[in-house]
Amino acid sequence: MNQRLSTVLVGLLSAFFLISALMYVSNFGFKAPEPVSHAKKEMPKPQQWSFDGPLGTFDKQSIQRGYKVYKEVCSACHSMKLVAFRNLKGAGFSDAEIKAIAADYTYPSVGEDGSNVDRKGLPSDHFKSPFETKEAAAAANGGAAPPDLSLMAKAREDGPNYIYSILTGYGKTPPSDLQVPSGKYFNPYYSGQVISMPQPLKENQVDFQDGTKATISQEAHDVVNFLQYTAEPEMELRKRMGLKVVVFLGIMTVFFYIAKLRIWARVH
Amino acid sequence: MAKDSTKNTSCGDGEVCDPSKRDFMVLAANGLGVVGACTVAWPLIDSMNPSQDVLAQSSVEVDISSVQPGQQKKAMWRGKPIFVYRRTPQQIADANKVDVASLRDPQTDKERTKPNHEEWLVVVGVCTHLGCIPIVGEGEFGGWFCPCHGSQYDIAGRIRKGPAPQNLVVPPYEFINDKTIRIG
Amino acid sequence: MSDPLAPKAPQEKGIIGWINYRLPIFDFTKSLQDYLTPKNLNYFWSFGSIAGVCLMIQIITGIVLAMHYTPQTGHAFESVEHIMRDVNYGWLLRYTHAVGASMFFVTVYIHIFRAFYYGSYKNPRELLWFIGVIILLAMMAAAFMGYVLPWGQMSLWGATVITSFFDKIPVIGTAIGTWLRGGFSVDNATLNRFFALHYLVPFIILGLVVIHIWALHHHGSSNPTGVEVKSKKDVIPFHPYYTIKDCFGFGVFFIIFAIFIFFIPNYLGHPDNYIPADPMVTPPHIVPEWYFLPFYAILRSIPNAFLGVVAMFSSIAVLFFLPWLDTSKVRSGRYRPVFKVFFWVFLVDVLFLGFIGESPAEGWYVVGGRIATLYYFFHFLVLLPVIGKLETTRPVPASLSEAK
Numbered sequence A: 001m002n003q004r005l006s007t008v009l010v011g012l013l014s015a016f017f018l019i020s021a022l023m024y025v026s027n028f029g030f031k032a033p034e035p036v037s038h039a040k041k042e043m044p045k046p047q048q049w050s051f052d053g054p055l056g057t058f059d060k061q062s063i064q065r066g067y068k069v070y071k072e073v074c075s076a077c078h079s080m081k082l083v084a085f086r087n088l089k090g091a092g093f094s095d096a097e098i099k100a101i102a103a104d105y106t107y108p109s110v111g112e113d114g115s116n117v118d119r120k121g122l123p124s125d126h127f128k129s130p131f132e133t134k135e136a137a138a139a140a141n142g143g144a145a146p147p148d149l150s151l152m153a154k155a156r157e158d159g160p161n162y163i164y165s166i167l168t169g170y171g172k173t174p175p176s177d178l179q180v181p182s183g184k185y186f187n188p189y190y191s192g193q194v195i196s197m198p199q200p201l202k203e204n205q206v207d208f209q210d211g212t213k214a215t216i217s218q219e220a221h222d223v224v225n226f227l228q229y230t231a232e233p234e235m236e237l238r239k240r241m242g243l244k245v246v247v248f249l250g251i252m253t254v255f256f257y258i259a260k261l262r263i264w265a266r267v268h
Numbered sequence B: 001m002a003k004d005s006t007k008n009t010s011c012g013d014g015e016v017c018d019p020s021k022r023d024f025m026v027l028a029a030n031g032l033g034v035v036g037a038c039t040v041a042w043p044l045i046d047s048m049n050p051s052q053d054v055l056a057q058s059s060v061e062v063d064i065s066s067v068q069p070g071q072q073k074k075a076m077w078r079g080k081p082i083f084v085y086r087r088t089p090q091q092i093a094d095a096n097k098v099d100v101a102s103l104r105d106p107q108t109d110k111e112r113t114k115p116n117h118e119e120w121l122v123v124v125g126v127c128t129h130l131g132c133i134p135i136v137g138e139g140e141f142g143g144w145f146c147p148c149h150g151s152q153y154d155i156a157g158r159i160r161k162g163p164a165p166q167n168l169v170v171p172p173y174e175f176i177n178d179k180t181i182r183i184g
Numbered sequence C: 001m002s003d004p005l006a007p008k009a010p011q012e013k014g015i016i017g018w019i020n021y022r023l024p025i026f027d028f029t030k031s032l033q034d035y036l037t038p039k040n041l042n043y044f045w046s047f048g049s050i051a052g053v054c055l056m057i058q059i060i061t062g063i064v065l066a067m068h069y070t071p072q073t074g075h076a077f078e079s080v081e082h083i084m085r086d087v088n089y090g091w092l093l094r095y096t097h098a099v100g101a102s103m104f105f106v107t108v109y110i111h112i113f114r115a116f117y118y119g120s121y122k123n124p125r126e127l128l129w130f131i132g133v134i135i136l137l138a139m140m141a142a143a144f145m146g147y148v149l150p151w152g153q154m155s156l157w158g159a160t161v162i163t164s165f166f167d168k169i170p171v172i173g174t175a176i177g178t179w180l181r182g183g184f185s186v187d188n189a190t191l192n193r194f195f196a197l198h199y200l201v202p203f204i205i206l207g208l209v210v211i212h213i214w215a216l217h218h219h220g221s222s223n224p225t226g227v228e229v230k231s232k233k234d235v236i237p238f239h240p241y242y243t244i245k246d247c248f249g250f251g252v253f254f255i256i257f258a259i260f261i262f263f264i265p266n267y268l269g270h271p272d273n274y275i276p277a278d279p280m281v282t283p284p285h286i287v288p289e290w291y292f293l294p295f296y297a298i299l300r301s302i303p304n305a306f307l308g309v310v311a312m313f314s315s316i317a318v319l320f321f322l323p324w325l326d327t328s329k330v331r332s333g334r335y336r337p338v339f340k341v342f343f344w345v346f347l348v349d350v351l352f353l354g355f356i357g358e359s360p361a362e363g364w365y366v367v368g369g370r371i372a373t374l375y376y377f378f379h380f381l382v383l384l385p386v387i388g389k390l391e392t393t394r395p396v397p398a399s400l401s402e403a404k
Helices: A003-028 A060-072 A085-091 A095-103 A134-139 A159-167 A216-231 A235-264 B024-046 B052-056 B089-097 C014-022 C025-034 C043-066 C076-085 C090-118 C126-148 C153-167 C173-181 C188-219 C238-263 C290-301 C305-320 C337-357 C363-390
Strands: A106-110 A116-120 B060-063 B071-077 B080-086 B120-124 B142-145 B152-154 B159-161 B173-177 B180-183 C036-038 C235-237
Touching: A003 C363, A060 A085, A060 A216, A085 A095, A085 A216, A159 A216, A235 B024, A235 C090, A235 C238, B024 C043, B024 C090, B024 C238, B060 B071, B120 B180, C014 C025, C025 C238, C036 C238, C043 C090, C043 C188, C043 C238, C076 C090, C090 C126, C090 C238, C090 C290, C090 C337, C126 C153, C126 C188, C126 C290, C126 C305, C153 C173, C153 C188, C173 C188, C235 C238, C290 C305, C290 C337, C290 C363, C305 C363, C337 C363
Parallel strands: none
Antiparallel strands: A106 A116, B060 B180, B071 B080, B080 B120, B142 B152, B152 B159, B173 B180, C036 C235
16 A cells, blocks of 8 residues: 555544544443343243254144144134134144034125025135124223234244243243233233233143143143144245255256356366 | 357357367256256246135035925036026926937936936036026026027026027036035 | 348348348347357356346246235235235245345345446446446335335335335425325325336336346446456357356356245244234334345434435435546456455445344444444545545556456
8 A cells, every 4th residue: 555545544534433433422421332222021932843944844733732722722812814724734634624623613694585694614714703803802802902823923033932932931920120010911021021911821721632731831832833834834845845946956056067167168 | 048058159269169069068957957947937827727715615515405396596606606406306207308319419317417316407507608697497498598699408407499509517516415515 | 220221131041030131139149149258257247147037036926926916905915825825836936026035136236246346337337337226226116115015014114114204305295205105104005006116117127127238238348357358369259158157156046045935935024024014003123124224224323314314315326426436547446455455344334234224223223323324425435536546556467368
């Protein structure tokens, strides 16, 4: 670097640093900046899931148990509007089972005489919502509408671990400086650590037909598997297809590289 | 992407080029590229086929318990009307009396009904001429009359008079039990 | 184009000859194959054609997605889920399109930084550079509108933040903002028109790309030495050398693309966009997609809202002046040792601005963002002119063939 340039640059950069320092001081004075405030919450507890990783698969037994947990516990408040009964097929339910599940619900229809009637649910119907409107859901739940769960595993950062942590995160004692209003509950994994949902899962709340012991963590584990399935039903197919695609592309790219070297040999 | 890059048009640096050397690697790489491109085309094309929710509605169950002899019930299947007609014994006898060989689209009544359920005629309610919906109980043949161009069908849904080329289409269906049929 | 009175070559044999005599399309494709290209281009020169591939992928997947999407507030979110769950390969099309937007931007950013380093924007390629900057602006418009279409929380609130910029223009701001939105807040009218425009803009980009390539071919490609082509010894035909090299480049590009689509499709996105838009609930952190983060950081670093918008647009506007701001007579950064250092510092500054953009606008992030913003303009408006004028460059080779 020549003399003239270095002098000029030193001058300019010094001026820049000076301005930067002035900006800092005007903001913070002569002390360190305070840490940035976050809404308090604990990071989710990482779990092992069968669907993790590039070769992940669905644990269909767990998903079926998780469906039972959703049906018997969660569906009282949480809708699952994007999922149709026929979507349960990918979780291992048979056509007959799906037909029976659907037939348990009624849906509005029009009778032959034009009046409003109810008809039995079909596999092509979507899960029925517990509340007609969002406002009704909020009104019945202390002002906070329970969110739809179809996409919950994708709609939260680190979704499956987050949901599992929330569901198993109740029962702890809140820190002394935290005010928990009545009608709300302490859960360290929720943003702000105060959640409107009461503890949904209890020991042996659901009777698993395959004999699995229904501890809270088991119920949580199974319902998370179910929610991951409802959020990303295509996951297994997608990852399997991905493996084939990446291997094919890898081979094709290597071929193209060798072809490139051979053609370019004429230039060098 | 290079399609067939083995043809050498000109070499810039004056060296002698040998276009006759079909480099295997170049061919192989291009071949894989073409395979890849075709594989990519399929999802784009298949996405335009009926989606899963449409396919889920591609069969429909119809409750026929309230249909009396001599009555028709209409249902919808794949966006089209279906006539479910319950024939009286007289109507069935009339259908069987017809000389099949003289029909434009020869079919016996038996061919158009299910065994043990000869009372029931299930047809797509779309005229095979140009697609209008025929009216039940009209026309000279005791069946249907199409108001658009005058096609007339008998009580087995067969074309008897008028411009329609074929009998009313019998969709794929089956009796789940005596009260219910599944179409499609 | 051509003169009707000019003598034409005689019609050649076959169908190709018949077509070519009437519309010289095959002569044209042959000229593209024979396009004389510097023989020393490195892989950074492949990113232009990769960007072209990205554009085609976005258009093709976009058209097919549009067959299933409903641009109405009550139905948009559900229609996207319908695509994901019910449409055959719908999930694949959607993820390709969403990831594809990110791949398009990373490709174009590398393409732009290649231009920065090698001085590709210099005489006689200033207009080529301008067209490129306009393409970038069009891409940003298309991407912004596209992100609104799924009508998730980030769609709605990102649109609310960006359209509120126009409200901040003095005097006429509110009228313009309302006109743009079609209402007093981002709602159905906004969504519907964004869909129409999102479908349109990529075809404008396509036209701009054609002109971009036309401008490029007029003087030919630059090269890593920055020394213009002088003789036949310096060049090789585009086909087969750069066609096969680009094919290899596409292969690497598609591998990276595929890994995202099939294994981590939502990594570059934001989970909040899987929550249906709710005008009553603001997400705790409104963040744009990663490719807008540096500009978002510049926007937020100015305390005055309107001036923040001015600063953000200026950060792109300054690029139009680059051919004159960079006063160096030497084109390529290879022979400019001081410039090289500050090039890397600038890259770090831009990456740092991206980090600031996704951080909350509190505490030390604010000051950090302001310093980084100041440095961004300092680089273009002060450093480049000064270094260009005063730098002692390394000796530039006589021709690109003779370069080591």
